[in-house]
Amino acid sequence: STTTPTARITPRYHGIAVRMHSALVLEKIAGAGGIDPELSHAEQEESWRTACILADTITETELLNDELLPERVLYRLFHGEGVAVDRPRTLAYGCRCSRARLADILEGFSHDDLDHMAIDGDIVMTCEFCNFDFRFPRGSVTGKEGLTP
Template identity: 45%
Template sequence: MSAAGFERGETRLPDWDPSADDQIQPFVLEQSGVRGRLIRLGPALDTILTRPGYPGPVARLLGELLALCGVLGSSLKYDGVFTLQIKGDGAIRTMVADLTHEGELRGYAGFDAAALAAAGGEAGGEVGREAAQDDGTIERWLGNGHMAFTVDQGVYSERYQGLVELTGPRLADSLLHYFRQSQQLNAGILVACERRGSGWRGGALLIERIPGEGGRGGEGTGAVAGEFGGDIAEEDWRRALILMASCTDAELADPAISPERLLFRLFHEEGIRVFEPQPVAVGCRCTRERVERILRSIPREQIDEMKVEGEVVMTCEFCSRDFRFDDPALDRLYGGGREDAG
């Protein structure tokens, strides 16, 4: 993996391409061995949030979840799908974001339009800045609920799942609560999502303190553990958290500040080294074949009751793609008969 390093105390900014959207930037702080990742989402995020026409508070929270899914999922070593899912009893009932090991990201949200309007959000569009960014984000829009983490590596591997109660005003607070409960990882997380003139933008920054890793790293994060054993000093970790906290929501989403420039501003005194970024793209795994399998599990009589103007229309919740089935298509699917299929 290629890498670029900034010397400790260096004050000049490197000459980076500022148009670095939809990518995940890994890095390591060489003085301490603290590792991290920064995700910057632009057009991909705007596509996911705009296509279904989500109201402002729904789009903003789903945007945060997508950024968190990207920055967490990309830090795992797996071949499969990493999923973050939230279920609550508030106006926003469910949110799902998932990332494949190939960098394909998708997400959707389900909400009660009437409850959303009653909570201060317009069911059909954007809300005011004050309503969308109030301090009671979780309680106001999601209510009580939980966040689930799932790593699915296919039918031949055991699925891993973790669960944590929603807590704190921001989604990142629930993640930090989970990390503290697990007692396996100290982490710092920042996340932001906002709507600008060019559309929805977002970002998330994660730093990790992993037991057994510390010291001045080499050319890759693996070298930190392999060649410089020992825990990261408490002083180094606290300093990294303080430096991280100086990052604003606006900076996380700003298209004029490339990920490398932002990391340089935050951590250049720590001897930061960045590695090859990982691209992120919108990707949905829905297919007509999968929809047909779902339909075949439902009795034909029930399917016929779902017809509108002679068609059954199944819509993917993630990408809003419609799959249409008329009578000839349903006859082929059910073998020409109208008997119960289940």
């Protein structure tokens, strides 16, 4: 699948000690839920360009207005293209990696691959979400015997 995110973020100061941030983020999603998969590649690209052009017309006032419902903003921007609004979801920090999950991933590699991953006797996997290093002693990971790349 192809995802091509774009964002426009406009921070502004309101009052003395309050700083508000707001953004409209568009993401191109392949297949169901995104641009119609029955369109040709050129038509999909044109739909994406149209969405980006329309999104770029949002004003700072609209982005930062607490009383303006997001659904109303979306309708104003995209009513000519059709608007379908899903239920709101609460944003939350949530790294889903765990030591057990990463150990399972490592077990799928061949002995040779694991040996090449090890540095000073340890295999280190860094979570790109939370930037935490998971360290596995090479001897604790058995891997699969006889796997070919």
